[in-house]
Structure formats: structure tokens, C-alpha cells
Amino acid sequence: MIYTYYPGCTLKTKAKDLDLYARKSATALGVTLEEPEDWQCCGAVYPLARDEIATRLSAVRTLVSARDNKRAVVTVCSACHHVLVRVNDDMKNDADMRGKVNRYLELENEYGGETEVIHYLTMLRDKIGFDEIKKKVVKPLEGKKIAAYYGCMLLRPSKIMAFDDAENPTIIEDFIKALGAEPVIYPFRNECCGGYVTMSDKSLAKKAAGKVMASAKDNGAELIITACPLCMYNLDANGGADKLPVRYFTELLAEALDVK
Amino acid sequence: MVHKSLEQACLIMDRSGVDTRKCMMCGKCSATCPAFDEMDYHPHQFVKMVTEGDIESLLSSKSLWKCLSCFACVERCPRGVEPANVVEALRVTLLRRQGENYITADDIPGLLDDKLPQQAIVSAFRKYKK
Numbered sequence A: 001m002i003y004t005y006y007p008g009c010t011l012k013t014k015a016k017d018l019d020l021y022a023r024k025s026a027t028a029l030g031v032t033l034e035e036p037e038d039w040q041c042c043g044a045v046y047p048l049a050r051d052e053i054a055t056r057l058s059a060v061r062t063l064v065s066a067r068d069n070k071r072a073v074v075t076v077c078s079a080c081h082h083v084l085v086r087v088n089d090d091m092k093n094d095a096d097m098r099g100k101v102n103r104y105l106e107l108e109n110e111y112g113g114e115t116e117v118i119h120y121l122t123m124l125r126d127k128i129g130f131d132e133i134k135k136k137v138v139k140p141l142e143g144k145k146i147a148a149y150y151g152c153m154l155l156r157p158s159k160i161m162a163f164d165d166a167e168n169p170t171i172i173e174d175f176i177k178a179l180g181a182e183p184v185i186y187p188f189r190n191e192c193c194g195g196y197v198t199m200s201d202k203s204l205a206k207k208a209a210g211k212v213m214a215s216a217k218d219n220g221a222e223l224i225i226t227a228c229p230l231c232m233y234n235l236d237a238n239g240g241a242d243k244l245p246v247r248y249f250t251e252l253l254a255e256a257l258d259v260k
Numbered sequence B: 001m002v003h004k005s006l007e008q009a010c011l012i013m014d015r016s017g018v019d020t021r022k023c024m025m026c027g028k029c030s031a032t033c034p035a036f037d038e039m040d041y042h043p044h045q046f047v048k049m050v051t052e053g054d055i056e057s058l059l060s061s062k063s064l065w066k067c068l069s070c071f072a073c074v075e076r077c078p079r080g081v082e083p084a085n086v087v088e089a090l091r092v093t094l095l096r097r098q099g100e101n102y103i104t105a106d107d108i109p110g111l112l113d114d115k116l117p118q119q120a121i122v123s124a125f126r127k128y129k130k
Helices: A016-028 A054-068 A078-093 A095-105 A120-128 A130-136 A171-178 A202-218 A229-238 A249-256 B002-016 B028-032 B043-052 B055-059 B072-076 B083-095 B105-111 B118-128
Strands: A002-006 A032-034 A073-075 A117-119 A145-148 A182-184 A223-226 A246-248
Touching (some): A002 A054, A016 A032, A016 A246, A016 A249, A054 A078, A073 A078, A073 A120, A078 A095, A078 A117, A120 A130, A120 A171, A120 A249, A130 A171, A145 A171, A171 A182, A171 A249, A202 A229, A223 A229, A223 A249, A229 A246, A229 B118, A246 A249, B002 B043, B002 B055, B002 B083, B043 B055, B043 B083, B055 B083, B072 B083, B105 B118
Parallel strands (some): A002 A032, A073 A117, A145 A182, A223 A246
């Protein structure tokens, strides 16, 4: 299995663990992740306004380069995944947007959303299978009570993201079970942590992150895992004095596969 | 004034890709909004006020900067109205006016800490500045 690997800006800097353990685990699982030399930042936030064209271009360039290499793109960061999937959906289903972007980029071959964008977690679920992963676990994380924090960007809007059931997701819980640990279900696992305003409105960010943290804690979790560097930062910085540790899902995978 | 406000309402509908007239005022968007308590106008009011052409009140509202773009309202709207897209269309409309940037490069150093991920800084420029 060979994929184009899109790390994004944060995995090269503040979220190095997310990147490193994604690569190590992929190798252990027999997956080759090829990082393009010339990838650009995806823009970090999906431009919701229909007349924002230039802010979509860097994501399109990534999608075009993957198409030209005849590979699907694997993302890890929730924000990158959200941006690439939604821009790809625009290119596929919005003829007006597709026309404008193609005229702007003057590509040799027009782009119409052909690239498949998959998240590392969906790669584990759909391309490898959690049963296979279970077989490859060397050090099961027995007895650990782990809360999956989905946040917003992987799940919503579900008709475009098509990641999992937006209200009752199971993919990260199934992942936790495959590693031999015990998933903790709690009401705020798919509610917003407030990361969007972590720079501009500390008090709102604290309120939202505090609710997620309290919800996980009240339901018996000892650890939270996430795929999103912004959620990781926000839950840790604004989760309150009595917060649980937060780690990236890839780190736990590497631990269980004994490649950490 | 009537013409002007209708024109602005159409602009917001085009920019957001949302037909606000589909709303049946059930209030589910506001009920599910994690920033509800902080807002002067709530998500269902955003939708109604756009339909009515009351755009300027929304552009000067506190709520504009309280929306977390979490898409809970988008996911849970039974009519497919997408209130978060309306909020973003309004933010963009304001930011494109001269002198209305919500953040400047000079503000950034004061907001940084050791752990702040790059994506927060990149997205701040995308969200708050044109």
C-alpha cells in the first residue's frame, strides 16, 4: 500500500509526535507514506464563503499533485483533512468553483475532484482493518480507560466528510479496542472544544474545553486521545487545573505496535 | 433603504450558498450552539435577520466573533440551512471593508505561547484579516 502523505504545517513543528508515530506505525503495518517534496500549507481553515477562490488554491495544488502521481492522499491532522476533503468536494460538485479554480491555475489537465482523500484513521479502518491491526499489536494497552475526542472537523458536515456517524461515531473507540484498551463513551466527545477562538477569546475557549474535559473525566477516562493538534493544544492549555493528559492517537498506536 | 437591504440579503445568501428562507424557526441551531451564552444574536436570529435584510445589525454584533465554526448547527438543522455558513459570509463581508480587520500582524506576538500550533496562527490570518 502506497499513499501520498500530507503532513501539513503543524506536524512539522508543534505536533512532531503526531507525525513521527504516524510514520513509524505505517512502516510497521506495511504501508508506505510518500511525502511530496513541494507540498504547501492547506490554509488551515476551510473557506466557507462561496466567493473565496484564492484561499482554496493551495489545497487544490496538493490534490492535483496526488492525482498526477496516481495516489490517494493520507492526512493526519483534522484541520488539513477537513480542508482537503471539502475543497475536493467543491472541485467535484460545484461547477462554478471548478471553472474559476481551473481558469486561475491554468493546469495542463483540468482538475475535477478525482483524488481520494483519506484520513489515517479511515486508512486503518477501511484499508487495513482493525482486526488486522489487533493481530499486529505487540504490547496491548490493557486496562487503560481512554476517551476518544473527535471534535468537529473530522465529523461535520457528515454529508461531505463521510468520516463516520456524526452523532454516534465509533471509529476511534474501535481503534482503542484494537489496541487492547477500554474506550470511554462520554457526551462531549463530538462537541466543540473551542479551539477556533483559542487565540482571540480565551474565556470562551476555556469554557468549551472545560466542558469536554469534565465530561471525559466524569465518565471515568484516564486519558484523552485526539487527531487534531489544535484540539490537543486547546484541551491542554484551557482544559482547567484538573485536566486529563491528552495524547495523539498515533502515539498510542506506535506504543501498542512496539515501535515507539 | 428597502432596496439596499434586500440587495445585501441577496449578497449574503449568494456568498454563503444558503437560502435562509428555508428556515422554519425550530431553534435547533441555537439550542446546539456551544457559544449560545456568549451571543447577542443567536444562530436562528442570524438566519431570520438575513432573510429580513437586517445585515448591518449582524455586522456589528458580538456574535460574529463568538461562532466557533464547529458546524453543530449545520449538521443538526432539519432544513439544511447551514447557519455557520451565514455567519462566515457576514464575517467575510465585514473583513473586506477597509479598516475592519479583526486582527493584525502586530497583535500576533502578544498572543503566542510555546505550544501554540502553527495552524492557529495561519487560520487566524485567514479568519480575521483580509
